[in-house]
Amino acid sequence: MRALATILASLAALIPGATGAxxxxxxxxxxxxxIDSVGFISGEAxxxxxxxxxxxxxxxxxxxxxxxxxxxxxxxxxxxQGSWSTxxxxxxxxxxxxxxxxxxxxxxxxxSAATTSPPFEVVASPxxxxxxxxxxxxxxxxxQRDGTxxxxxxxNREPAHRHDAAARxxxxxxxxxxxxxxxxxxRLHRIGHRTVDVEGGWFDAGDYLKFTHTAAYADVxxxxxxxxxxxxxxxxxxxxxxxxxxWLAKMWDSRTRTLYLQVGIGSGDNHSYYGDxxxxxxxxxxxxxxxxxxxxxxxxxxxxxxxxxGHRISPNxxxxxxxxxxxxxxxxxxxxxxxxxxxxxxxxxxxLAKTRHPPRPLITANPVGxxxxxxxxxxxxxxxxEIAVAKAALGDNGAHxxxxxxxxxxxxxxxxxSTETFNLYDTSALAEFxxxxxxxxxxxxxxxxxxxxxxxGLERPLARAAKRAGRDPFGAGGYYDEFDVDSHTFGLIxxxxxxxxxxxxxxxxxxxxxxxxxxxxxxxxxxxxxxxxGRNFPRCMQHQxxxxxxxxxxxxxxxxxxxxxxxxxxxxxxxxxGSLQDGVRRCPADRSDPYAAFTGxxxxxxxxxxSWQTSEPAIDMTGTALLAAALQF
Numbered sequence: 160m161r162a163l164a165t166i167l168a169s170l171a172a173l174i175p176g177a178t179g180a181x182x183x184x185x186x187x188x189x190x191x192x193x194i195d196s197v198g199f200i201s202g203e204a205x206x207x208x209x210x211x212x213x214x215x216x217x218x219x220x221x222x223x224x225x226x227x228x229x230x231x232x233x234x235x236x237x238x239x240q241g242s243w244s245t246x247x248x249x250x251x252x253x254x255x256x257x258x259x260x261x262x263x264x265x266x267x268x269x270x271s272a273a274t275t276s277p278p279f280e281v282v283a284s285p286x287x288x289x290x291x292x293x294x295x296x297x298x299x300x301x302x303q304r305d306g307t308x309x310x311x312x313x314x315n316r317e318p319a320h321r322h323d324a325a326a327r328x329x330x331x332x333x334x335x336x337x338x339x340x341x342x343x344x345x346r347l348h349r350i351g352h353r354t355v356d357v358e359g360g361w362f363d364a365g366d367y368l369k370f371t372h373t374a375a376y377a378d379v380x381x382x383x384x385x386x387x388x389x390x391x392x393x394x395x396x397x398x399x400x401x402x403x404x405x406w407l408a409k410m411w412d413s414r415t416r417t418l419y420l421q422v423g424i425g426s427g428d429n430h431s432y433y434g435d436x437x438x439x440x441x442x443x444x445x446x447x448x449x450x451x452x453x454x455x456x457x458x459x460x461x462x463x464x465x466x467x468x469g470h471r472i473s474p475n476x477x478x479x480x481x482x483x484x485x486x487x488x489x490x491x492x493x494x495x496x497x498x499x500x501x502x503x504x505x506x507x508x509x510x511l512a513k514t515r516h517p518p519r520p521l522i523t524a525n526p527v528g529x530x531x532x533x534x535x536x537x538x539x540x541x542x543x544x545e546i547a548v549a550k551a552a553l554g555d556n557g558a559h560x561x562x563x564x565x566x567x568x569x570x571x572x573x574x575x576x577s578t579e580t581f582n583l584y585d586t587s588a589l590a591e592f593x594x595x596x597x598x599x600x601x602x603x604x605x606x607x608x609x610x611x612x613x614x615x616g617l618e619r620p621l622a623r624a625a626k627r628a629g630r631d632p633f634g635a636g637g638y639y640d641e642f643d644v645d646s647h648t649f650g651l652i653x654x655x656x657x658x659x660x661x662x663x664x665x666x667x668x669x670x671x672x673x674x675x676x677x678x679x680x681x682x683x684x685x686x687x688x689x690x691x692x693g694r695n696f697p698r699c700m701q702h703q704x705x706x707x708x709x710x711x712x713x714x715x716x717x718x719x720x721x722x723x724x725x726x727x728x729x730x731x732x733x734x735x736x737g738s739l740q741d742g743v744r745r746c747p748a749d750r751s752d753p754y755a756a757f758t759g760x761x762x763x764x765x766x767x768x769x770s771w772q773t774s775e776p777a778i779d780m781t782g783t784a785l786l787a788a789a790l791q792f
Contacts, residue, residue: 187246187756189213190272192253193633193685195676196693198280198288204669205255205281208633208681209235210247210757211272218270222255225263225278231255235268241632243683244759250632277680277694286391286792292720293384295691296785297395299720300381300403302704303778305369305442306359308402313716314708319442320367322458323422324358329461332424337526341425341436347461357422357462360406364777365702366435367442369422371410371465372523372530373779375479376583378403379541380782382486383589384789391792396785397490404487404501407480411508415468418476418508421524423460432456439742441707463525471513473522478538479586481509485545492552502549509542530583534575537587540567544590548597558603564594565608572616580620581650582643583779588650591616592657617658624651625670633682634673640762642772645688645725646780648674653787660790683757684726684764689784690776691719699746699768701775706768712747721776722784729763736769743768 194207209220215235222231233253240252253266261283266276282288301310307318328350332343360369361377381400385392410419426434433456445457455461466472484505491498514535523530543564550557571587581588595613624636637648651674655667679687680695687693690700698713700706705718739745746767754764764773 188274190268190274191685192266192268192274192276193681193683194266194276194279195679195681196277196279196687196695197292197675197679198282199255199258199672200285200288201259201261201281201283203256203672205258206634206673206676206681207253207255207266207276208240209251209253209268209272209274210243210683211249211251212247213271214239214249215251215270215272218268218272220253220266220268222258222264223267230260230264231258235272239632241630243632244757246756247683247759277685284792289788289791292689292692292788293388293396293785294393295689295720296722296781296788297381297393297399297720299690299718299722299776299781300361300377300399300778301395302718302721303361304359304402305362305367306406308359314704314718315716316704316708317441317443319445320460321358321446323460323462324356325354326357326422326460326462327354328419329463331463332525334526334528338528338531341434341526341529343424343426343428343434345428347424347432347455350464355409355412355419355462357406357409357419359402359409360422361403361778362442365700365705365771365775366425367423367445367703368425368435369406370524370530371407371418371420371480372476372532373583373777374403374410375407375476375483376586377778377782378407378483379479379486379545379586379589380779380786382483382490384786385490386486387786387789388792392789400487400490404483407483408504411480411504412468413504413507416507416511417468418465418472418480418511420463420465420476420522422462424455424525425529427452427455435460439703439707439740441704465522466511466513470511472508472511473518473535474512474514475521475523475532475535475538477508477512478535478540478542481505481542482538482545482586484508485542485549488549489545489552492549495553498549498553502546502553505542505546505549509539509546512539512542514539532584534571534585536567536571536575537585537590540564540571540590540594541586543567544594544597548593551597551601561594561597561601561603562605562607564590565603565605568594568613568616569607569609572612576616576619578620578623580624580647581654582646582783588617588620588654588657592654592661595661614658614662617654617661621651621655621658621667621670624674625667628670628673633677635677635682636670636674637677639682639726640728640760642727643724643780644727645678645722646777646783648678648725649722649780649784649787653783653790656787656790682726683759684754685757686754686764686766688723688725689781690717690721690723697721697723697766697774697776699766699774701768701771706744707742711744711768718776720781720784722780723774723776724780725773726762726764727772729758729761731772732763732765732770736765736767739769
């Protein structure tokens with residue numbers, strides 16, 4: 160389960176490690192070098208960062224190759240890039256951009272700040288660097304699969320929740336405090352006697368809930384990544400995008416015109432039944448769980464509707480779900496029969512959007528506090544844009560949807576636009592980019608479609624993030640004292656590429672490189688925030704499958720490709736991490752925190768199964784990383 164700060168504080172009591180003593184901090188070394196340990200492309204900028212406890216008098220540093228030979232010698236700048244904390248008040252930026260030869264290297268600093276960096280690679284092309292990221296991101300989605308169709312992989316995934324194939328439909332539960340707790344008040348009330356097949360799909364995060372809201376966003380990302388890679392898309396990506404679409408198709412009943420919202424509940428009523436978050440287990444165990452109190456948590460999970468049959472749907476849902484089907488139609492354009500069926504589904508769902516009087520709050524999940532959504536015009540713009548692009552791919556007249564896309568983009572820019580970058584809560588960038596590309600290929604004379612406005616919309620979050628990065632000692636454009644910074648930062652990389660392609664420039668290329676560097680190790684903690692990428696990635700995530708079926712020390716088997724939340728507001732850790740929920744496997748080093756010494760700028764990062772605030776992965780986070788990677792080559 161993932162949610163924003165409005166609900167997380169109270170949910171802490173429901174999730175392992177919410178109370179008790181915090182781990183003992185290490186004092187930390189005198190100096191450290193932070194660098195992108197995934198690597199650099201030969202011709203790009205190559206920053207590294209030296210963190211020290213004391214000011215330096217321009218000591219020298221060398222770059223040495225894997226044979227120990229010095230290939231570059233430089234002097235540490237006289238003035239630091241900035242300050243990180245009282246422990247590390249000096250951060251110096253080291254420029255390795257003159258390093259071009261493909262190989263493995265280290266940075267070696269001399270003098271009073273003597274230290275050596277982790278090894279890093281210089282590679283020849285973007286594809287060499289990003290292809291493994293694409294492949295690993297897809298593997299994460301494979302590990303998130305529910306149902307009978309499994310890819311066993313190193314985590315030995317097995318069929319799970321097969322009873323979802325005959326799930327019972329229930330009314331929306333009553334949550335007395337939907338933004339502060341996911342506990343349900345009272346009984347669950349079944350609607351009628353029919354069942355629906357909602358087997359399959361992806362688990363949302365470290366738990367086993369399935370949400371249409373997040374699954375649709377994730378499938379948009381997989382389909383868009385497949386489209387971007389075209390013939391270079393690995394078959395695993397094509398298959399996974401199809402897998403996500405298959406489940407979304409089950410969540411849409413075309414006969415009754417009903418969109419189903421979610422499978423499962425987070426927590427029970429505290430008395431007569433449990434929810435998913437009350438148990439810690441492998442998912443396949445649920446099929447054999449016969450305990451009466453576990454009935455809604457395990458073997459017979461409830462399914463809920465987004466709206467009554469035939470009634471209008473919250474526009475954020477209608478927009479993103481229709482976009483997923485329209486993107487599938489684009490990728491399947493060479494098979495017109497299938498593509499036209501997907502396009503018809505997209506148009507049917509889009510047509511049910513309740514845009515005149517949208518529900519308040521917008522409907523995302525039960526409770527809505529899991530994913531509190533403020534905007535919907537971005538989703539409507541995305542749905543209309545992708546339908547228009549699909550129509551163009553099939554040779555149909557899509558002018559109506561092109562005009563609708565322009566209308567909703569401009570409405571979004573006028574009423575909802577912020578400096579938020581592309582992520583689960585703001586899909587506008589993909590709509591703006593695809594509409595700009597579509598209007599360039601198929602010019603439309605319509606006052607609501609302005610290429611300059613579309614470019615300004617794309618650039619808005621980039622400009623602010625670049626300004627922030629210019630003031631940050633590690634060049635970070637994201638807010639690492641807020642939730643979802645890793646997803647937001649991958650979003651910045653994706654949008655930077657979209658803007659540069661749409662504008663025919665390379666304005667944000669260096670900025671995007673710096674954001675990738677930050678994600679993969681050039682940050683205060685020296686951590687890569689994507690499992691399997693670089694040297695020091697998450698080892699003990701708050702993720703049930705990874706915890707119970709994987710290693711907890713960085714060795715195989717791993718849940719590769721998982722992107723965690725990343726650093727967060729240090730105040731979220733007041734009161735400590737505490738005890739473990741029954742069934743959780745302890746982290747090997749859970750009595751000490753190797754990252755504690757590097758807390759700074761109001762943020763903290765922990766790699767611990769109890770630290771849901773920083774170490775829980777989710778499909779939207781990894782999906783955003785996947786699209787960012789796919790757009791690079």
